[in-house]
Amino acid sequence: MSYNFRTLNYLGSKLRLLDFINDKVQEITPLGAGVCDLFAGSGCVSRKLSQSHPVVSCDIQAYSKIIANALLKRFSIDDSEIDRFFKRLNTDSANRLKTAFHPLIVLEQNSIATKNIEVLTDILEHGSLEVFNIEHNVSCLSDLLDSASNCLKEDKLDDVRSLISRYYGGVYFSYKQAVDIDIILEGIHTFVSMENRDLFLAALLSTTSDIVDTVGKHFAQPIKARDSKGNIKNTVYNKAVKDKTMDVFPLFREWLIKYKNLSRSEYKHIIMQGDYEQCLKELPQYVKTVYADPPYTRDHYSRYYHVLETLTLRDTPKLSTVTIHGSTHISNGIYREDRHQSPFCIKSKAPAAFRKMFELVSSSDRNLLLSYSPYDETKKSHPRVVTMQQLLDWAKEYFTSVEIVSAGTFKHNKLNSTEHFLNASEEAELLIVCTNRPK
Secondary structure: OOOOOOOOOOOOOOHHHHHHHHHHHHHHOOOOOEEEEOOOOOOHHHHHHOOOOOEEEEEOOHHHHHHHHHHHOOOOOOHHHHHHHHHOOOOHHHHHHHHHHHHHHHHHHHHHHOOOHHHHHHHHHHOOHHHHHHHOOOOOOHHHHHHHHHHHHHOOOOOHHHHHHHHHEOOOEOHHHHHHHHHHHHHHHHHOOHHHHHHHHHHHHHHHHHHOOOHHHOOOOOOOOEOOOOOEOOHHHHHHHHHOOOOHHHHHHHHHHHHHOOOOOOOOOEEEEOOHHHHHHOOOOOEEEEEEOOOOOOOOOHHHHHHHHHHHHOOOOOEOEEEEOOEEEEOOOOOEOOOOOOHHHOOOOHHHHHHHHHHHHHHOOOEEEEEEOOOOHHHOOOOOOOOHHHHHHHHHHHOOEEEEEEOOOOOEEEHHHHHHHHHHOOOOOEEEEEEOOOO
16 A cells, blocks of 8 residues: 655655655654654655654645645545535636636637747736736737726626636636636635545645646746747747646546545644744654755745645735836746745755754654755756755754765765765765664
């Protein structure tokens, strides 16, 4: 029975390393003791560890909490309830939302069918209705966006019922996909009981991760339509055909059934939403090992998942702005103004954050497994804000035993052979194993 399960296209996912991580947790954790997944993210490590231990899954992002609940908790739902859910989605407000966006949907679909990359580029660069309502940018979409906005206002649908369509339609998703997401989201909040809601929401999060029209299937930014000379790239059409034509409803049903049919352990698990410090201070005594995979570079920002966060919170966030050459505009990524940025990926804050984590884990007499992915300078990877040597030096201040384990070679190396070890393991995922056992 496999507990390996991918929920999202996730930056730095540990999906391929689950067996490696699980083996190391087993080595240092007493039988039946609890384990904390401190930066749970997509939840794949939490699920894997839940096979053998009660898990505390913690992350500061709301979408991560939804996914962890869907992976770890038990749900009582059958296929007939899923069928009833889909039958109830054809509501009056759903039909009015389709009507409001129909001209934009037709324009986008026709531009894909006729390979009109100029129109597709305008949609990517100026397609957000929310941004249009703020900035009133002129494009071939202007009249249609203005009409859609008026239609939503007249029907009193310019609220959370059109959230994804208004903010991200045309840009991250096709207009039709965005409308379908909104219809499903409204159905989840209207027809699904609180006991089962996270299961449906997690399936919708996974669906959006599959269909999003971006490089790498992340939400860091939309497709960059033009090259440095202003020429439209071929990828505009190629990605649109591949991503924007995917049908939301059957994919959502597929994900919903996958989540429903997941095997789940008999342990009682806890899901926390909060920062690392809060979580560590509130851990139950039975938790004896903490697995931590904090963000190490400026790439690892919440901007990669801001759309998932907005879908989960279902609010109407204020959008962040950028100022270029004295002119201020909404950010191209249509980011939330309140995006969380972890101290672990801010060079000035990372040392204190790591030290605090080491201190809290050690002082509570727990073990720590810290993931670290070395980078190759020749491949233009962003440097880590802290080095492996720094981590080892800090860890040694708080733990009596510090070892490095490589996923590539599985060789154990004590702290006194660090330099030799690091030179030989430039690309393999590493685990820093910190305990207060005798060396």
